Amino acid sequence: MIKDIVTAVFSYIGTTTDYFVVLLLLFGKYQSRKETKPVIIGAYIGNALLVLVSLAIALLLQQVPAEWLLGLLGLIPIYMGIKSYLSDEDEGDEIEERLNNIQPTSILKDVILITFAACGADNMALYIPYFTTVSVTTLPIIFAIFIVILTVVIYSAYKFVSVPMVKKFFDRQGDLIQMIVYVVLGLYVLIEAGSIQHIIKLIF
Numbered sequence: 001m002i003k004d005i006v007t008a009v010f011s012y013i014g015t016t017t018d019y020f021v022v023l024l025l026l027f028g029k030y031q032s033r034k035e036t037k038p039v040i041i042g043a044y045i046g047n048a049l050l051v052l053v054s055l056a057i058a059l060l061l062q063q064v065p066a067e068w069l070l071g072l073l074g075l076i077p078i079y080m081g082i083k084s085y086l087s088d089e090d091e092g093d094e095i096e097e098r099l100n101n102i103q104p105t106s107i108l109k110d111v112i113l114i115t116f117a118a119c120g121a122d123n124m125a126l127y128i129p130y131f132t133t134v135s136v137t138t139l140p141i142i143f144a145i146f147i148v149i150l151t152v153v154i155y156s157a158y159k160f161v162s163v164p165m166v167k168k169f170f171d172r173q174g175d176l177i178q179m180i181v182y183v184v185l186g187l188y189v190l191i192e193a194g195s196i197q198h199i200i201k202l203i204f
Contacts, residue, residue, distance in 0.1 A: 014181025071193020
């Protein structure tokens with residue numbers, strides 16, 4: 001149980017490093033109470049959908065009979081983390097371009113879409129392998145942890161939106177933090193499922 005909680009905290013913090021920058025951009029554009037409300041609601045809905053879709057896929061994949069084969073999914077977050085770190089693409093510029101096209105009447109819908117566009121592939125690449133390693137009984141605790149961390153991230157972004165140094169730090173170091181978390185979690189999945197041990201036995 002303790003291991004699952006620690007892993008949940010570690011994994012979700014890793015997926016929110018990039019999203020923190022997205023929230024900074026969103027709160028920077030929408031600063032009135034009327035505008036920030038749909039941003040906050042959209043952030044919760046967008047992240048909830050990502051988690052639920054990933055969980056549904058993970059539950060389907062758990063039908064794979066050989067656990068070590070399932071553990072090979074751990075290679076996906078490792079690949080995504082390294083790829084994101086080595087990429088020259090500026091995600092912030094892409095989000096700012098999307099923000100310029102948002103209409104005041106569709107903030108909620110567009111925040112959900114931006115959440116999927118900015119974080120969908122990376123987050124699901126981590127969530128799906130992770131959810132294949134946890135039992136259904138621990139899911140309520142994991143979801144509660146995710147909600148608490150997301151709430152802290154949203155509140156922090158709202159408070160720090162006027163501090164340029166914060167955005168600069170996450171622009172520079174966010175990809176490194178994310179890569180470390182993704183690689184560590186990927187290795188955890190590979191080891192937890194016995195994939196690495198099985199491959200070593202096959203070779204030697």
